[in-house]
Amino acid sequence: MAEIKVPVVRNILQANERLASENRRRFDKAGIFVVNLMSSPGAGKTSLLERTIDALAGRMNIAVIEGDLQSSYDAERIQKKGVQAVQINTDGGCHLDANMIQIALDSLDLAGVDLLIIENVGNLVCPAEFNLGEHEKIMILSVTEGDDKPIKYPLMFQICSVLLVNKIDLLPYTDCDLGKIRQSARQLNPAGKVFEISCRTGEGFAPWLSWIEDKVSEHRKNRAGAAASPHAGKH
């Protein structure tokens, strides 16, 4: 027997990363814009979906993957809006991974879908480490959670390209300082966008919706480009 040391240098999450890139290729081929929506439980992920779907219905084709520890309550809420929704139950697992998405995709008809929203499990820590193949990571922080959250959960705020600050209609009833949230979000992630919204009243939704629409049309163009020559459609 001999004692040996093997240099390795491998990313521990490489298996997940590989599946995430497979998902990404699939999304890009179909020209679908995909977001990974994260927040703590109760911040308003499903309410955001409901209002966003209502506002964008008719302008684009939306599908949703719902991640939850248990129950299909959220998927049913979303299906009522007339969009495709598939539920993933993680049975206690604290995050979605790329493999779960790959399996869920088999239950969705991706043809003609413009926007796929993946609602992650409510958690500000674990989902941050697992890429799903999405184009953008988006998070919601509700003002009732407190303005110290960016400092306490830096990775999540660092990696999300959009921060939606929700429940601003409740600001008068909290000690939450919006300025503090904006400042710490900017320090952690200078390139990130911040939208202040209320899913209950619809306040502040216009910039968020136009951000989504711009992204969707960008990805639609890619789909058209892949299917035809660059000059097609000009006649």
Add this chain to the structure above:
Amino acid sequence: MHELSIAQSLLDIIVDESNRHRLGRINKVRLRIGELAAVVPESLRFCFDLVSRDTAASGALLEIETVGVTARCDKCDFSFEVQDRVFECPKCGQPVFEMLSGRELYVMSIEGETGEEDG
């Protein structure tokens, strides 16, 4: 928490590498983990003990090297250690978008014994 998934992925890599290099028993695994990675070392060790039970890596020591958060300013090309998670260039005050280190989750090396007692 998600340290369990990470411990499982880590074990998969160790098993793969030890098959490739014919290691019979694993004594030590060196890891590099970024300060911004959402991984708690104690929790990872605990989960690794669970998933590695009855494998060649059972009882292996996880030696974890923590990597600080560093970034580079694209305006003045200055590289620096990020203090208090503020991504701002200490030289010119510009916001900084390029992170150089801090999110690592790497297996760096595996130490073990070649399983020659099998023949």
